[in-house]
Structure formats: C-alpha cells, structure tokens
Amino acid sequence: MSDDLHVERSGAVVTLTLNRPESRNAIRLSMYRELPSLLAGIDADPTVKVLVVRGAGTRSFAAGADITEFRDVRADAESARSYNEQVAAAERALDGMGKPTIAMVHGYCIGGGCGLALACDLRFSDTGARFAITPAKLGLVYSLESTKRLVDLVGPAQAKWILFSGQQVDADRALATGLTDMVADTAELAEQTYAFAELVAARAQFSVRAAKDIVRRIVGGQTDDDEATTLLRNSSFDTEDYAEGVRAFLEKRPPRFTWS
Template sequence: MSDQILIERAGPDGVATVVLNRPQSHNAITIDMYRELPGLLAGLDADPDVKVVVLRGAGQKAFASGADIAEFERERGDAERARRYNEHVAAAERALDGMVKPTIAMVHGYCIGGGAGLALACDLRFADERARFAITPAKLGLVYSLESTRRLVDLAGPSRATWILVSGQQIPADRAVALGLFDEVVPTDDLAATTYGFAEVVTTRAQYSVRKGKEIVRRVVAGQLTDDAETTAIRNGSFDTPDYAEGVRAFLEKRPPRFTWG
C-alpha cells in the first residue's frame, strides 16, 4: 500500500477509514491511487472485523479536488492511453459501488471531478458547510462515463444532472444537499462526529439486515420492480439468522439487542 492512500481503524469498532492522502494537492487522485483502490476495498469487504467503510480526504480543505491533471498528458495523451486510464477510474468507482458493506463519503471542502465520482459511488455522503461539489468534464473537453452519469442521475434527476454536467459549476453545500448530492451538511467541526456517530449506529445493527437491505436497494435502482426467487430467498433467509432470534428476544425483554453475526 502506498502512502497516497491510508487505512485507519482509530474510530469506532467495526469502522475502517480509507484516506486519500495527498493534502499538498488537495488530495488530487493519481492513476496509482485509482489502481490501488479496488484491492484495498476488496480486502476491507472481506475483513470480518469491518462493518462500515468511511472514505475521506486528508485534512479539512478537500475530500478530493479531482483527478491529478498533471498526469493527463502522460496518462491520457491519446485515445489508447486514455482508454486504459478510464478503465482504472471505472474499476475504482465500481469497487466502491459494489461493496457489500455500507460506505460513507466524509466530505470536507472540495469534492470535484474525480473526487465527486468516488463520492457518488459511496452509499452516503456527509459534508461540511464549506463543501463544494462539481463535475467538470465540460471544462476539460472530456465526456463523463455512462456509469458515473447514471449515479448522478439517480441522485439529482436528469435535468439537474444535465445542468451539473454542461456547466461544470461548483455547487455550494446547501445547494448540493437540496439537490440530493449530499445526504447531510453540518458545521465543519461537527463533521467527523456526525459521520462516525452514524457509522457506529450501523455497526450495532443486524449485519444481515444492513448488507441485504443495501443489496435490495441496488436491485431497485437497477430497475427491478417485483420480487424474484433471489429477493424472496434474501428476505426469508433472515429468519434463519441468530440475529433475528436476538432481535425478537431483545424486543420482548425491552433491552437493546446484542447482535453477533458478522
């Protein structure tokens, strides 16, 4: 693992933090970081001690200011090199989007371009009041990918997504939360407590319910409208888990549940 991405476990039990660690460049994302993310995320998804993953940028000035444009002439100087570069970007975003465990983007300051792409691939986005969101391919002569655009449209709707893409303008935090791009906006000093407080709540819930609930949401977003054999099996499978028995018992005994399934 390079020092451009760090894994921290200093927060609540069961929460791992992935840190984009280039504060000197507002955490601009290099091609090596894109290459590294899928393997790191797969490891956290497979780790039984991890229940929630938080993605953040180092410091409080930026989540990520975008892909590192200083690399573009070398890494995206022609169509073939650009194709390979874009594959690494897509793989990193898919790795986030496809995680079984819940993911939260903790957004301090700038969330621009490639940084916005990673944030949109997370399940939730908590931001500070200084955060600014922008997707900027129209300012660079590029075209946003279909998968990334789909995530944007899912949150903001088609007309607002078009406005964001064709303008490339920075959107302040209060407007971004109104558009559905952020789920919560809080004062800068409260962002870590809000994010990790919510993550800790999720770690106390029945993990079968958390992970399968996330899967059902993903199926709905993909267009599934009615139950099939797989979704029926997912729902019925909860009744065979020890956490279901514990949840019912705790309710009847009027005490908090102590879930143990990981």
C-alpha cells in the first residue's frame, strides 16, 4: 500500500484516509488502482464492522481527481477509457462492500472525491463542507453508474442542477437535499462520526448487513421478497445474536453480540 492511502484501526472500526494533504487529497490514478484490493481485504476481515473514509486534515475530503496527471493518464480516448474503468472499479468496490461505510467529509468534496463519498452508505460533513461534481466544467461526461448514485440520493432535479452547473453545494443545502446525512462543527465532526460508527459496530451485524443488502435491492428496483430476502429474514432467527438480543431485553441489559 502506498503512502497516499493510510489505514488505521480502532477496535472494530477501520479508517481509510486519502493521504495527500498537500494537494487537498486529490486522488491519483495509483490510488484508484489500489482501492479495490484494499477494500476487499477490509471487507473480508471478520473483526472489522464499520469503515470510515476520510481525507487527511480538515481542509478537504478530496478536491477531486489529480488533474495534473490528465495529460498522461487521459491523453486520448484509449487511455481515458482505461482510467475511467479503474475509477469505476474503485467506486464499485466501495459501494459493493457488505459492511457499513461512512464518508467523513471535511471541507472540499469535489469531482472524484464526491464520487467516492457517494459510494459510501452515509456521509457526515462539517459546516464548511462543499460538494461538487464538475464534468461540465471540464468537457467530460459523468458515468451512468455514478449518476445513479447521485439521483438515488437527491432525486433527478437536484442531480441535474448539480451536474448542469458544476457549482459547489454548501453543507446546509447538502443536508436539505440528502447529499449529506449529518452536519457538525468542524471540531466535533470526528467525535460524532466515530460515535455513530461505534454504535453501529455494537449492533447485531447480521441485522446490519442484511439491512444494507435489502436496501440495495430496493434501490435497484426490487419491490417484493424473493428467495434470497426471505432466507435472510428467516435465518436471523437461527443466529446466536437473536438469542442474545432476546436474553438482553428480558434481563434489561445491553446485548453482547458476537456474529461477524
């Protein structure tokens, strides 16, 4: 793993940091290349329950893709196609994780940075957060897959406003439109983000991951239970966590869930 991506662990919560503060954490192609295998390893670790993604420092989550590379890595249609495939693979790996993911957004969350944040389950931001998706300012076209994530969050009209204009969305508007899920003062964002991450990590993980799977299916268009969702629900009754949850309720104590 390069120095541009930093992984740190605290109990069951892992933090993945985009670590280029000198460039407001602009994302290099090498970082996109590393992310799928890195995220797969985190997802496969049974002791990890929640992933927090953030940028180094408090000025920026990520100011976008590193445009200084574009003359080399997107010099023509062929290299641009390869670049786009690797960006899509990184975002898809984050979006496809079975475990809950939270983007902790300080400051600028622009372009490719916003793409990664949209691929997380939740976005918590500070009052200085600024979101923007900027293909219209560069003569590019946002992918359907990434556009769908935006539309799923804010709806088609707000998505058009964001994509047509390329303008920055401040924290208040981001909260009102659903682009972010919580806004806190800069000094309090980390505390509130990790408090929520620890809360989720303490819940029954079979329930949490099943909920994530079912929500993903609904967003994808599924409206009725099928064999897979019925099995998920029925299987929960056979887990030790279900038995522990009932015991804890009857004994009036916090549950101690163990499924991972």
